[in-house]
Amino acid sequence: MRFPFSRTAPVPAPATAATETGDGGILLETSGLTKSYAGADGELPVLSGIDLTVRAGEIVALLGRSGSGKSTLLRCLAGLLPPSSGTVRYRGTPLTGANPGTALVFQTFALLPWLTVRQNVELGLEARAVPPRQRARAAEQAIDLIGLAGFENAYPKELSGGMRQRVGFARALVVEPDVLMMDEPFSALDVLTAENLRGELMELWDSGQFPTRAVVLVTHNIEEAVLMADRIVVLGSRPYGTIRETVEVGLERPRDRGSAAFDELVDRVYRIMTGRPKDTRPAARPDPERPDPERLDRRTVANTPLPTASVDGLSGLAEMIAHRDGRCDLADLAEELGLDIDDMLPQVDALDLLGFAEIHGDDLLLTEDGTAFAHADVQDSRALFAGAALDVPLVKLIANSLGGAPGTTLRAGFFRDLLAHHYTSEQVDRQLETATDWGRYAGLFGYDAARQEYRLDEAQPGTMPR
Template identity: 45%
Template sequence: MTQKQLIELKGVSKSFKAADGSARLILDQVDFSLQEREIVALLGKSGSGKSTLLRIMAGLISADKGQMTYRDQAIYGPVTGIAMVFQSFALFPWLTVQQNVELGLEAQGVPAAEREQRADAVLELIGLAGFGGALPRELSGGMKQRVGIARALVTNPDVLLMDEAFSALDVLTGETLRNDMLELWQHAKISTKGILVVSHNIEEAVMMADRVIILGNDPGRVRCEVKIDLPRPRDVDSLEVRTLIDEIYGLMTMRHTHEAVTGEGAHHLGYRLPDTDVSRIEGVLDLLADTPFNGRADLPQLAAETELSDEELFPTYEALSLLGLALVEKGDISLTPLGAHYVAADQANKQELFGQQLLLHVPLAAHIRRNLEAELSGSLAEVPLLELLEEFMKEDEAKRVLEIAIEWGRYGAVYEYDYHTGRLTLPAMDDED
């Protein structure tokens, strides 16, 4: 039996204006489809445009190029049959649970009596019977997200879009809510015909989805797709599930050919440095070097050991790879000889080695150092550096990248930074030479 198509995107591209007025491409030529009775998970690192793509499907923002259809009808604005659940709960704090859930129905002009009956029914379905009169501040995080889901489900949506809906919750609460949603779906207790889940959690994606789509970065493009034919409910400890998780970890950490050869590669001044700090880099290195890993680890096992999310760890893996301290390949991470030497070194030698690798592999750090050495005063203002970075990225991203470069450079004694004046200087020892 042929599945009916719910949402289809063809050649969708989207740009946003940078601070200097130039256009920054967020999504480029994205093709996507969601079929009836299908759950699709969308994975991608920060900056891949996952949430932007979701908002285009919901009709909340428009694409610059491409075709977007819902049941073969063009999407020009918010669609009645599509509902969205947000990561931040997005509840009105001055409204009761009942009133928050009824909002969508009220906007559709549904009479008060019917609104109340439908809200009561969905609150019972989602496990919140008796909480209709409560205010959001009286609820736990998991209960708030249940209200957000109830508000989406009460409109009987054809398509449910979930934007990292479980990521703000603790692990156990998120897993419970995810399983409850899957049970409602499996037993057709909700009218929803298709679900798209944006996630940064690989295990969550494998446990929920029929297909996993991975987006590349800068700009967001579909890199690959993994089909999952396993029946639900799925056993997270089964060989089939663990194999799929490993496969997707490998795909997520693999450097795509396009990313390696374009101006967005690590050799470029506008490379978006991975958003991680030195303490986390060294923490993962120490853990990797210690028992039971002894220099090599399966990425899901390492994530479990650190109790950090994939979203927190992926930038650290990227930084370790960038600095030549670890090799990430096919879902595994291993210390390089340099990384093993780094772990064994004393603090002074660690910092010296970090600085050497930084100058060798991070063009922005090398650019700052060269310009400091060329300045008679040995001092540089940060503003021109920010303006330079804003040629490649948005203002907030430029600020973040410079902050990371400053932190790494200070640790590696490549340069110093005065937070009061906003100026970079050569280290004091270099000034004396």
């Protein structure tokens, strides 16, 4: 299906590329793509050495955890961010600005609240100088295609979250991009709404009515990637974004989530995502009451980011595994709890980082320390947690920096400045929140939120300093 303006402002095909790219032809390509941001201590790398192709007729999922550079890569493909080195090509020609063959759908709708649905959808056409009558007809077709007929004159405040995201899709599709870019488009929706919209989009794609040649989807949801994509590009983030592995899905559509083949592929991708270099955890565990004075440099801290997992959350998972004889299949446990596997990954990573659990294939196994932690009473669990937490570089850095002298205080800004060389401001907040939660529970240090200060209080006999 083509909209009535039929690319009044057509995308020019470069002389080095075919005017029309059929199924299988390369639309987008990156070579040695690296992206860094300027920091106080030099360049902060986000992506390194990305080689990627996007072909006509396929859906490519960029899958990875927070900090792996998925959204940065998407914006480089869209020409919104220039690469620090390497190249991004659209139809064979290097990008020097915004990519004329792409359109973006964002996680947060990004609608203008003072415009109606039709006016929001027409924005891209207006920017391309499409005449009013033609863009009105094209907008109506896009609105109808995406299931919003009858809401043309409604304002965003009158719409539910799912309907607002439909407007975002219509606005992107009405310009008939070669490649539709989607940055976690379902993550702000409730589960049922997301499932419904995801299913409708796949039906449109399979029907041939989707007015775009390819789709690039950013997601952290493994099942979503397996359900939608033809190819899954798994990004790793230690210490910066690289392609860990590319997985060809190869399942017929529509895909059956209950099939053995679907489960097997989810498990395979899960194993790739949870792969951890063997050297990320220090070999020796110091006495929790005498922090190892060995100097921790900023790169060590940056290369071992903390998962966003509370002590309660990771303790709860450890206890569930202990009740299953110390071993469980994560997919089965997630299904039993009514969760996606992805929802459990931060807790899984936390147990792994602390040395309380190990990943073997599809199973999570408690270690000897993890079993003791899961069965311990409150006081013993804190002591066990303290020993494990001092193997975590950021927690260890905060504890060591306080120097072991009761009454010592340090401003949180000191650690923010150190982390700012390696993380964005939002990531710095999450890292410090997790480190503070873990360190306070372990009794390694206290924290005054009003003063934004870490402190070392007088220790009671036989206890860790609080």
